[in-house]
Amino acid sequence: MTRFIKTNCPRDCYDGCGIRVEIRDHGPHRVLGDPDHPVSRGKLCSKCAVAYNGVWQDASARLLTPRKRTGAKGSGVFTAISWDEALTTIAAKTRKTLDTAGGSAILHTHYSGTLGLIGYLFPNRFFNVLGASEVDPDTICNAAGHVAWTLLFGSSVQGFDPRTAVDARCILVWGANPSHSAPHAHEHWLPESGARIIVVDPTLTDSARAADLHLRPRPGSDAALAFSLLNCLQRNGRLDHHFIAAHTIGFDEISEAIAAATPEWGELQTGVPADDIRLAATLYGTGPSLLWCGQALQRQAQGGNIMRAVGLLPALTGNIGKPGAGLYYLNVTPLFAGIDLGGLAGAALTPVASATSEGGKKVSHMALAERLATEEFRQLFVWNTNPVASAPAQNRLKSALLREDLFTVVIDPFMTDTAHYADIVLPAASFLEFDDITFSYFHLHIGAQRKVMAPLGESLPNAEIFRRLAAVLQLDEPALYETDADLIDQMMAQMNLGLNFSALAKRGYTALGDTAQTFWADLQFATPSGKIEIVSEQAVSMGLPRVPLARVDDPPADGQFRLLTPSSRFRLNDSYANDPHLETLAGPARVHMHPDDATRLGLSEGDDAHVFNAEGKIKLVVHTDLNVLPGTVVSYKGRWPSRENSGSNVNVLHSAVAADMGDSTSVHSTSVSIQPAKSVR
Numbered sequence: 214m215t216r217f218i219k220t221n222c223p224r225d226c227y228d229g230c231g232i233r234v235e236i237r238d239h240g241p242h243r244v245l246g247d248p249d250h251p252v253s254r255g256k257l258c259s260k261c262a263v264a265y266n267g268v269w270q271d272a273s274a275r276l277l278t279p280r281k282r283t284g285a286k287g288s289g290v291f292t293a294i295s296w297d298e299a300l301t302t303i304a305a306k307t308r309k310t311l312d313t314a315g316g317s318a319i320l321h322t323h324y325s326g327t328l329g330l331i332g333y334l335f336p337n338r339f340f341n342v343l344g345a346s347e348v349d350p351d352t353i354c355n356a357a358g359h360v361a362w363t364l365l366f367g368s369s370v371q372g373f374d375p376r377t378a379v380d381a382r383c384i385l386v387w388g389a390n391p392s393h394s395a396p397h398a399h400e401h402w403l404p405e406s407g408a409r410i411i412v413v414d415p416t417l418t419d420s421a422r423a424a425d426l427h428l429r430p431r432p433g434s435d436a437a438l439a440f441s442l443l444n445c446l447q448r449n450g451r452l453d454h455h456f457i458a459a460h461t462i463g464f465d466e467i468s469e470a471i472a473a474a475t476p477e478w479g480e481l482q483t484g485v486p487a488d489d490i491r492l493a494a495t496l497y498g499t500g501p502s503l504l505w506c507g508q509a510l511q512r513q514a515q516g517g518n519i520m521r522a523v524g525l526l527p528a529l530t531g532n533i534g535k536p537g538a539g540l541y542y543l544n545v546t547p548l549f550a551g552i553d554l555g556g557l558a559g560a561a562l563t564p565v566a567s568a569t570s571e572g573g574k575k576v577s578h579m580a581l582a583e584r585l586a587t588e589e590f591r592q593l594f595v596w597n598t599n600p601v602a603s604a605p606a607q608n609r610l611k612s613a614l615l616r617e618d619l620f621t622v623v624i625d626p627f628m629t630d631t632a633h634y635a636d637i638v639l640p641a642a643s644f645l646e647f648d649d650i651t652f653s654y655f656h657l658h659i660g661a662q663r664k665v666m667a668p669l670g671e672s673l674p675n676a677e678i679f680r681r682l683a684a685v686l687q688l689d690e691p692a693l694y695e696t697d698a699d700l701i702d703q704m705m706a707q708m709n710l711g712l713n714f715s716a717l718a719k720r721g722y723t724a725l726g727d728t729a730q731t732f733w734a735d736l737q738f739a740t741p742s743g744k745i746e747i748v749s750e751q752a753v754s755m756g757l758p759r760v761p762l763a764r765v766d767d768p769p770a771d772g773q774f775r776l777l778t779p780s781s782r783f784r785l786n787d788s789y790a791n792d793p794h795l796e797t798l799a800g801p802a803r804v805h806m807h808p809d810d811a812t813r814l815g816l817s818e819g820d821d822a823h824v825f826n827a828e829g830k831i832k833l834v835v836h837t838d839l840n841v842l843p844g845t846v847v848s849y850k851g852r853w854p855s856r857e858n859s860g861s862n863v864n865v866l867h868s869a870v871a872a873d874m875g876d877s878t879s880v881h882s883t884s885v886s887i888q889p890a891k892s893v894r
């Protein structure tokens with residue numbers, strides 16, 4: 214009889230799908246969408262459906278044993294070794310670094326390869342006990358937005374409950390592309406809400422196409438657009454002055470800027486027609502309205518200011534704390550469920566004695582290439598991330614990773630480009646191969662991740678790797694040795710769902726509460742004043758403007774283009790870039806440009822073009838595309854440099870300049886020049 218096991222997708226994605234695996238005696242198991250899950254509804258997205266049935270179960274593509282480098286650094290020449298040899302080698306190096314340079318000379322970088330809570334958080338315990346330095350994970354993705362909304366609202370990790378969409382008259386999707394980054398939300402959640410949908414995106418995405426209204430601002434001009442919408446809302450009598458007086462501080466200090474931001478001014482600043490600004494204000498102002506700020510919105514030089522400015526919309530219209538109203542950037546669902554995330558990550562663990570008492574340092578991704586190039590760090594651990602593909606300043610990062618005196622350990626299910634620079638590579642088990650607890654950062658769902666098959670080869674789950682390493686290092690902190698079963702039991706007890714793990718696993722997932730929750734119903738904000746802080750003294754003390762400003766980025770220098778490199782439909786970040794089937798579907802790396810821009814440059818569909826700036830250079834295939842805003846070009850992220858003809862991906866062009874807040878990425882502020890690449894025949 215056919216046997217099925219339910220599990221959940223732990224990828225870094227809004228959807229957080231339920232999965233049903235058909236267990237087969239021979240050949241790969243079939244990984245399918247769970248028909249009982251409200252998000253996946255029996256269907257996985259096109260990328261996960263392919264990769265989970267493809268490269269993720271393909272022993273020839275996976276890392277099966279630990280490896281040690283036997284060729285020159287970066288050459289990719291490795292030999293299989295035993296776990297024993299791998300862990301003893303790493304432990305000996307680590308002990309030496311602790312004794313000679315101290316724990317802070319050990320740097321680890323990690324992100325969201327898996328969001329399963331144990332696989333995502335438990336390894337931090339090991340690094341906290343070493344007193345190691347950490348690459349601040351969010352600086353590659355969303356740190357500016359977190360700082361901005363924490364200043365404004367006191368929290369950036371409490372959004373709206375998506376179930377409240379049925380109560381909304383309008384949903385404003387700003388700088389997100391659900392048709393790629395949240396495909397099930399695009400297919401079901403948005404259309405089924407019954408609300409009027411506005412999408413703000415320079416590109417005509419499928420989500421923008423499906424919307425009632427699409428505003429196309431020039432990239433980096435969103436703060437001006439927000440002020441212009443506020444100008445219209447004020448004229449329409451849609452600002453909620455009672456709410457403003459009771460729950461915000463500092464309105465007076467922006468009222469002049471709002472008065473000046475007429476829709477005609479807005480059109481000049483942003484390129485969005487004044488009438489569309491008026492219409493958007495009418496739709497949003499009718500309310501109740503939801504605001505979804507995508508993570509791409511703040512990957513800008515002034516991304517923090519943009520998030521503060523766009524956040525004024527719910528703040529000044531009182532679209533917060535009631536059904537159908539709210540603002541969303543991220544939901545930290547496990548926290549709402551009661552899980553002690555700090556405890557799981559060992560945030561309070563005491564570091565062991567080492568050569569210096571200096572605590573572990575935080576390093577921004579924007580500074581990684583530069584700081585790795587010096588002798589500041591002696592050891593690098595990379596887990597749950599592939600920075601050679603995803604991080605900025607790709608060429609500089611690669612050179613820094615060539616340092617002979619930087620002992621590098623990479624832990625991944627696959628031999629990634631970053632792994633090529635390792636001294637020791639450790640094979641990680643995939644989410645199909647161990648139990649864990651998952652969540653969605655959009656829907657308020659908690660899921661059971663189930664072991665549906667044995668780990669391929671000798672691969673091990675992240676947590677087990679770090680337990681074994683701690684043992685070889687003879688660290689005596691008991692928290693380093695807690696088993697997955699104990700950790701899962703603890704989380705289940707903390708959540709108090711009235712279920713044990715096997716009951717959760719049988720159902721697959723659970724939603725928090727039976728009905729839509731209303732966040733911020735008490736209108737208490739965790740800011741210093743307890744109110745929404747339009748004026749922020751905290752911002753001032755951080756050297757930031759007192760209030761959000763209606764300013765826009767300077768346009769790219771003459772002849773240059775603004776390059777956007779957002780989510781690809783066929784990839785999850787840079788994951789799946791090694792799946793042959795997805796590689797075929799995605800085709801060669803392209804630069805999408807408006808046909809008028811192409812013509813001006815003497816380029817046609819299918820031509821090769823050099824795309825370059827002071828940071829780097831890459832050859833891309835031209836795709837003329839009416840969906841792209843003139844003056845802007847788009848090239849989707851999600852490629853491994855080593856698999857590209859040019860040996861690079863678009864991050865070779867990202868100069869690692871930090872945004873205005875959070876030392877965070879400004880990848881969508883990249884400017885490039887483009888020239889035909891005349892082929893030499």
Ligand SMILES: Nc1nc2c(c(=O)[nH]1)N[C@H]1C(S)=C(S)[C@@H](COP(=O)(O)OP(=O)(O)OC[C@H]3O[C@@H](n4cnc5c(=O)[nH]c(N)nc54)[C@H](O)[C@@H]3O)O[C@H]1N2
Binds near residue numbers: 325598626643779864
């Ligand atoms: N140009 C450009 N660059 C970008 C972005 C952009 O928009 N444009 N976006 C940025 C954003 S938002 C992000 S979040 C980052 C993401 O960047 P990364 O974190 O580097 O994302 P991935 O390349 O998917 O790398 C995750 C790795 O984790 C591995 N993995 C999966 N499961 C496990 C596991 O259980 N254990 C271990 N040890 N490894 C596992 C995968 O195989 C994969 O190699 O990229 C950023 N880079």
Ligand SMILES: Nc1nc2c(c(=O)[nH]1)N[C@H]1C(S)=C(S)[C@@H](COP(=O)(O)OP(=O)(O)OC[C@H]3O[C@@H](n4cnc5c(=O)[nH]c(N)nc54)[C@H](O)[C@@H]3O)O[C@H]1N2
Binds near residue numbers: 431
């Ligand atoms: N398929 C797929 N899904 C993913 C990912 C993936 O790589 N692939 N990555 C996951 C991760 S880690 C994250 S953080 C999320 C991110 O998902 P989103 O928050 O949706 O962000 P992106 O997909 O990077 O970009 C969304 C849109 O922002 C637009 N944009 C760029 N600059 C600007 C601007 O200045 N103003 C405005 N208004 N819009 C702008 C781009 O044109 C793009 O269409 O997606 C997650 N889901």
Ligand SMILES: [Mo]
Binds near residue numbers: 225355
């Ligand atoms: Mo991200």
